[in-house]
Amino acid sequence: MTTEWSQWPRRHSRAVDVIIAVLLCALATYASRVTDLGNGQGPIVARPASLAVFGLSATASLALLARRRFPCAVLTITTVCGIVIGALGFEVSVATTGAAFVAAYSLGLWSADLRTAKIAPAISGGALLITSLFHHFTPILTGGRVSLIAAILVAGAFAEAGRNRRNYLAALHARAELAERTREEEARQRVGEERLRIARELHDIVAHHMALAHAQASTAAYLLRSQPDRAQEMLDQLAGTTSAALRELKATVGLLREDDSDAPLEPTPGLAQLPELLTSFERTGLTLSLSITGVPRPLSSGVDLTAYRIIQEALTNVTKHAVTATATVRLVYSRQLLTISVLDDGTEAAEHGGGEQDSDSQGYGLIGMNERAVSVGGHLHAGHRPDGGFEVTTELPLEPPHTPDREDDPS
Template identity: 85%
Template structure:
């Protein structure tokens, strides 16, 4: 209820202006009958109501109806009306020239020129004060002149307060709009990052399991006539590989349909599942060796998943592209980093990720999505990746991952222009 009443003057500004105009005209007409005879006697009625004062007051009050659109013109008109009232021999006070001070407040509040908004009301008050001195210099200090000075100060103070509040609300509105735009941009960025993350997961899952399934199916086809028992065993492993692929695909794609249910999810892969990963590759006939240097230390969840996926992708490339049937996985733990190396013996037909990366680790787009995905995963957790052929033959993928998560960047402070 209180909020509705506080908004009523703003919604009915024209009615408010009419009420103010009528009251000021009535006050000015009545005050023109009074004369100030000093502190002893005070204001007393010395004359009857003047039709001229009523006409000038009505003109000044009527001009206030346009004080929002033409504040400078209205201030000039109301000031001239006050001067004419004084020239006719009537006492100039805040009551007889109230319209001029309302116009001064309006100019200080709505004028686009800040200098004019501060100087024009002072000039108007000074003109009215000087006019009152010409009319009756003695005594200098009268109640009417004190009210003139006080009214000028109050009008300026209220105008400055109103302007400051309006600017503050405008700044709040602009800041809210900026926050809304920033929130929408951040939401779009997060959606893009999530899509990229899911695309990487799908690529790794599909590439890994399809490579294993292809190797197992090829081996089973080769052994089907000569060694049917081993071929049957390989087909059983193929069924397990495809089942695992379906489970991981369901868990990953299920993130896109998350409805907030409490259905159990598959655990996020990490180095704890590394033995199972190596076993799945060994079933395809790939000979693997694992070496760990240094005391194993836990990684952040992001770095742990990144390490697992990089090893998985590197071994998948070995299975698909390398001419060698052996590979070596090395984990080196230092005080700050985990260095992972996946090396194979290579072969004449080995091509990794669709291209030939440089030895310095520069990964370009024309080299396929496998190496690009590994590089992006490493960079996303604050690490770096190098991939290329070794001088003595073979291919090696080396990545360095921090054991501690990288520090977050402080949020950028909007420029001063954005704040206002």
Template identity: 80%
Template sequence: MTAEWSQWPRRHSRAVDVVIAILLCGLATYASRLAPDHGAGQGAVVVRPASLAVFGLSALASFTLLWRRMFPRAVLVITTACGVAIGALGFDMSIVTAGAALVAAYSIGLWTSDLRTAKVAPVIAGGVLLITSLLNQFWPLLNPGRITLVAAVLVAGAFAEAGRSRRDYLAALHARAELAERTREEEARQRVGEERLRIARELHDIVAHHMALAHAQASTAAYLLRTKPDQAQEMLDQLAGTTSAALRELKATVGLLREDDSDAPLEPTPGLAQLSELLTSFERTGLTLSLSITGVPRPLSPGADLTAYRIIQEALTNVTKHAGTSAATVRLVYSRLLLTISVTNAGGAVPEPVRGEEDSDSQGYGLIGMNERAVSVGGHLQAGCRPDGGFEVTTELPLEPPKPPDDEDKTL
């Protein structure tokens, strides 16, 4: 309830201005009837008839206050001129008779965009009214009317400065809130985009790997079915296992997108611990593989471990689909800070679609995805044809996760 009442003057500013104008006009007209009687002693006043001129000037000054927000400079000039005219008619200059000019001084300090004008104009207006009062009656120099007039000018300037500071402060808070909201929205969109890209890479690697194996196993089974039916059944059993593994990994990946299944158990994230199983699955398709490990194997961060597994998987999948050879070599080299992975298909011609970057319309995003994976964990990847033939994919991955920017700044 209190908050609603505090907002009422702002919502009904025109009604407030009308009430202020009527009150100031009435008070100025009434104050013009009272004047100190210096001959009768201190505190005595003389009651004079109401002055029609004072009423007209006060009404004009009060009426112009209705436009004090739109034209504060012009309103201050008119109200000050009306106050000077009232003083020129022989009436005492006080906070009551010059009330409209004081309200205008407050308004120009609050609503004028020029800060210098906002500070200087009220002082000039107060000085003009004070000089008018001195010209009308110089002695006594410090009478109550002049003291209140000077004090009112200072208070009006102080209130205007406080109002301007509060308005600027609220505007700054509003701007900061909007900036924070936009930043949160942009950050949320960026995180959604990164998550979509991560899931797209996972789905690509899963589908490409298992579909390549399934295609090779199905082709082999079709060939053996005509020549060696007993071996064809074994190959078909392997094909069933390949498709089952593909379905399990797809379920685990897609399950991340379902909020209702967030507590459901998922398959463990693959890594180099499953490298032997990965190589075995390729060997079943007829691909001859050799694995060499140099250095002391060390554990990787979960992200780097998954990246290493997926890069080897995608590289061998490309060998199965594109390379004109049935042999490939996988090398793991552990150093103090890095794990270097090389997947090479020695000999044989490499089809044109595999050289360089793949064509996104026909060959998918294999090499692009491998490079994105390596960069996401702080590594880098190189892929290209070997001078002696074949194709090689080499990536270097950090054995420790990269430090966040804040931590790096603190160590400098």
């Protein structure tokens, strides 16, 4: 209830202006009847109501209705009306010239020129103060003149406080807008990162299964006439490969949907599924060997998935590009790092146009593997071996990188 009443003047500013204008006109008209005889008895009602004072007060009060749009012009009109009231022989006081001080406050609050907002009210107050001296010069420091000086100071103080509050609220609003834009930009950045992650997943899944499917289909076509039983077995494996590809694609693309599906998705692949991965490549005729050095340790989900995908992509490149039938996967666990090496002999690759490095330079395989490694704080190196063949080596941290908080920063 209190909040609603506090917001009422702001929501009904025109009604507030009308009420102020009526009250100031009535106050000035009544104050024109009051005079101070200087006998120590104080002000008394000694005059009838003046039609001229009423007209001047009404003019000044009506001008206040435009004080928000034309504050400087309104201050000029109200000051002139106050001076004319004093020239007619009436006392110049806060009561008779109250409209001028309301206009001074409005100018200090809404004027775009700060210099004018500070100087013009002082000039207006000084002119009214000088006009009051023409009524009776002595004593100089009467209660009416002191009230004029106080009114000038109070109007300036209220205007400055109102301007500071308005600037403060504008700054808060600007900061809120900036924070909102920052949140939107951060959200767009996260969406972009998520799209990139899904694109990497799709690339790895499609490249892996398409390479296997191509190898199985080629082998089946080669064995179809000479060994139909082997060809049938290879075709059965091809059906399983395509089914696995569809399941992984469904699981990955299903992350983009908002509806909750009752169908369980496959778990995120990791090194626990490495034997199944190697078996799928061996079905294409590739001879693989796996060596593990050190004590295997549990990995974070991000590092585990990265290790699996890098091995998958490296073996896919061997299947697609290398002229070889053997490859080796090495896992070396140290205290802080997991080193993964995928290498092939590739003795005939150079004779067929540069092998996997030339082919991958036209695609995104090595780029994707490197980005995956960097995303978890590791790094990747790929290139030809001195004794022939191609090698992909990756060093991944066993724990995700830790970014110290500001409180932990000794600087």
